[in-house]
Amino acid sequence: MIIAANTRLLLKNRLEGIGWFTFETLKRITIAHPEHQFIFIFDRPYDQDFIFSDNITPVVVGPQARHPFLFITWFELSIPRILKKCNADLFLSPDGYLSLRTKTPSLAVIHDLNFEHYPQDLPWLVRWYYRYFFPKFSRKAKRIATVSGFSADDIVSQYGVIRANIDVVYDGANESFRPLSAIEKTEAMSRFCEGSPYFVFVGALHPRKNLTHLFEAFDLFMKQRGVRDTKLLIVGEKKWWTDPIRKAYELMKFKEEVVFAGRLNQYDLNLAIGGAIATTYVSYFEGFGIPIVESWRCGTPVITSEVSSMPEVAGDAAMLIDPFKPESIASAMTTIDRDADLRNEMIRKGHLRQELFTWDKTAALLWSAIERAVKP
Numbered sequence: 001m002i003i004a005a006n007t008r009l010l011l012k013n014r015l016e017g018i019g020w021f022t023f024e025t026l027k028r029i030t031i032a033h034p035e036h037q038f039i040f041i042f043d044r045p046y047d048q049d050f051i052f053s054d055n056i057t058p059v060v061v062g063p064q065a066r067h068p069f070l071f072i073t074w075f076e077l078s079i080p081r082i083l084k085k086c087n088a089d090l091f092l093s094p095d096g097y098l099s100l101r102t103k104t105p106s107l108a109v110i111h112d113l114n115f116e117h118y119p120q121d122l123p124w125l126v127r128w129y130y131r132y133f134f135p136k137f138s139r140k141a142k143r144i145a146t147v148s149g150f151s152a153d154d155i156v157s158q159y160g161v162i163r164a165n166i167d168v169v170y171d172g173a174n175e176s177f178r179p180l181s182a183i184e185k186t187e188a189m190s191r192f193c194e195g196s197p198y199f200v201f202v203g204a205l206h207p208r209k210n211l212t213h214l215f216e217a218f219d220l221f222m223k224q225r226g227v228r229d230t231k232l233l234i235v236g237e238k239k240w241w242t243d244p245i246r247k248a249y250e251l252m253k254f255k256e257e258v259v260f261a262g263r264l265n266q267y268d269l270n271l272a273i274g275g276a277i278a279t280t281y282v283s284y285f286e287g288f289g290i291p292i293v294e295s296w297r298c299g300t301p302v303i304t305s306e307v308s309s310m311p312e313v314a315g316d317a318a319m320l321i322d323p324f325k326p327e328s329i330a331s332a333m334t335t336i337d338r339d340a341d342l343r344n345e346m347i348r349k350g351h352l353r354q355e356l357f358t359w360d361k362t363a364a365l366l367w368s369a370i371e372r373a374v375k376p
Contacts, residue, residue, distance in 0.1 A: 001374060004039040004088035004104070006079075008065055009095055012047040016204065017290060018111060021147075021362070022094040024172060027052045028363035029370075039086050043074055059086075068129035075099045090142075090374050098137040105142040107373040109169070109366075110134070112151050112287025112309070114208055116158050121207040121240075135159050143373040145169045145366060147288040150309040167369035170313075171288040172359035176266060179299030180274035188275025193259055198231040199333060200276035200300075202269070202291040203283070206240040210282050210305075210323050212248035215258070217282075217329030222254045224334050231257045232280075235264055235272055274298035278336045278343070281305075284323045289313050293357045296350030301343050303332045313357070317349035 005026060009019040030038050030053045040050070040058045043065045051058055061082055065074035079099040083091055088104050096110040115122055115130040122130070138144060138159040145167045146152050152166045180188065189195050199218070203209045211234070218232045238260075249255055264272060273279060279295040281304045289310050295302045302318035304310045311320060319336060322328040336343055 001036045001089045002039065002086060003036060003090050003092055003370065004041060004083055004086060006091070006093040006095060006097065007040040007046070007050065008043040008074075010040075010042070010046065010050045012049065018095045018109075020174075020290070021109070021111070021171060023050070024174075024359035025094070025169075025363045025366050028360065029367050030056055032363070033367070039082070039088060041079065041082055057086075068125050071097065071129060071133075076101050090370065092370065096134065096137060098140050100133075100136055100140055105373055106140060107143050107145060107370060108137055108141040109145045109147075110138070110151070110155060111147050112285070113154050113158055114285045114287075116154075117285055118208055141165075143167060143369055145369045147171045148309040148312055150312050151287045167365065167372070169362050169365035169369060170357050171290050171293070172357050172362045173290055173293035173297055173354070174266065175297075175358070177270050177273070177294050177297035179297075180271065184271065185275045188271045192233050192261060192272055192275070193231040196229050196231045196257075197277055198233045198259070198275075199278055199280050200233045200235060200272055201280050202235045202273065202294070203281070204236050204240065205234070205238045205245065207242055207245065208283055208285045209236075210284050211245050213323060213326045213329060214280055214282055215248045215252050215255075216326035217280075217333065218258070219253050220326055220330035221333040221337075222257065224330065225337070228254065228257060230277075230337070231259050233259050233261055233272060233276065235261045235269065237263050269294075270298060273300050276300050278303050278319075278333070278346075280329065280333065281310075282321060282323045282329050283310070284308075286310055292318065293354055296354040299347050299351070301336055301346035302350065303329065303336065315349075315353050317346065317353040319346065 034055050038056045042060045061078045063070050065071050080102040083102050083104040091104045091106045094109045096108045098106045098108050119127045138161050143165055152168050155161050156163050278301040281291050285308045292302050292313050304314050304318045305323040306320040319332045321332045
C-alpha cells in the first residue's frame with residue numbers, strides 16, 4: 001500500500017499542536033509498518049529528522065502553503081499531481097485539509113471546528129477558507145478521524161457526516177514529561193518567577209485560549225489572597241495577541257506579576273509546568289487539550305473548563321470551571337492554592353488518568369482508521 005501524507009506542519013523546532021500530532025503518529029506508524037510505502041509531502045525543505053524510516057519517500061512541492069490563497073494552490077493543484085504521480089492508495093491529511101480535485105481516497109484528521117463556533121476569533125480570509133472548504137472536505141473524505149468524542153459529535157451536527165464514518169483518536173502527550181523533584185521545583189520558581197510560586201498557562205496566545213478572563217481571574221485571586229508573592233506564567237507565542245487580550249492585560253491591577261516566557265523547548269516546558277501550583281487551561285473551546293495531559297505527566301494539578309472537549313478529557317482528574325466567569329476561575333485558583341490535600345488528590349487522579357492518553361494509543365487508533373479508509 002502507498003500512503004501519501006500531508007506533512008507540511010513538520011517544521012524543525014516549530015512543532016505545535018497539530019504538528020506534534022503529525023510527528024508522534026507518523027513516526028510510530030511508519031516504523032511499525034515497514035510493509036507499506038509512505039510519501040511525505042512537504043511544502044518547503046524538510047529536516048532529515050522527520051524521515052523516520054526507510055519506507056518513507058520525502059517530496060517537496062510548492063508553493064509554501066501558509067495563506068488561504070496558497071492553501072488552495074497547494075491542495076488543489078500541487079497535491080493532485082503528486083498523488084497521481086505516486087499512484088497513492090490513500091491521502092492522509094493530519095491537519096484536515098484535503099484536495100477536492102483528486103480521486104485518491106482521503107482520510108482527514110479534523111481536530112475541531114472552533115471556526116464554526118467562534119468565527120470572530122479568526123482573520124476574515126482564514127475564516128472564509130475554513131467555513132467554505134471544511135464542509136466540502138468532510139463530504140470528500142472517505143473517513144474522518146478526530147481527537148475527541150465531542151469533536152466527532154460536533155462534525156456530525158455541523159456537517160451532517162455519518163457518525164460511523166468518524167474515528168476518535170485521542171491525543172497523547174510527550175512521554176519525556178515527568179514530575180520534578182523538590183530541588184527542581186525551586187529551580188523552576190527561581191528561573192521563571194524570581195523565586196515566587198506561580199500558576200502556569202500553556203498554549204498559543206489565541207482568543208479562544210481565554211486569556212482575557214484568565215487575566216481578570218488572576219487579579220481577583222490576588223485581591224482575595226491579599227499578598228503579592230504569586231505570579232502567573234504565560235508560556236506561548238504572541239501569535240494572536242489581539243486588542244481585547246492586550247486591553248485585558250493593560251487593565252490588570254497585578255500585571256507586573258504576569259510573566260511572559262514565550263515559546264519553550266521540551267525540557268524548559270517540563271520545568272515550567274512541573275514547578276507550578278496548577279495549570280490554568282481555561283479555553284472556551286478545544287478539540288482535546290494536550291496541556292491537560294502534559295500537566296498530569298508533570299505531576300501538576302489542572303484547572304480547566306467545563307465546556308467542549310475538556311470535561312471528556314479531564315474526567316475527575318481536574319477542577320472544572322466556567323470559562324466565561326472570571327470569578328469561577330479565581331475561586332478554583334484560591335481553592336487549589338490553599339488546599340494541599342486537594343492538590344495531592346488531583347495529582348493522584350491525574351497520574352492514573354494520563355495512561356488513557358498516549359501517543360502509542362493514538363497511532364494505533366489512527367492506523368485502524370487508515371485501514372478502514374482503504375477498504376473498498
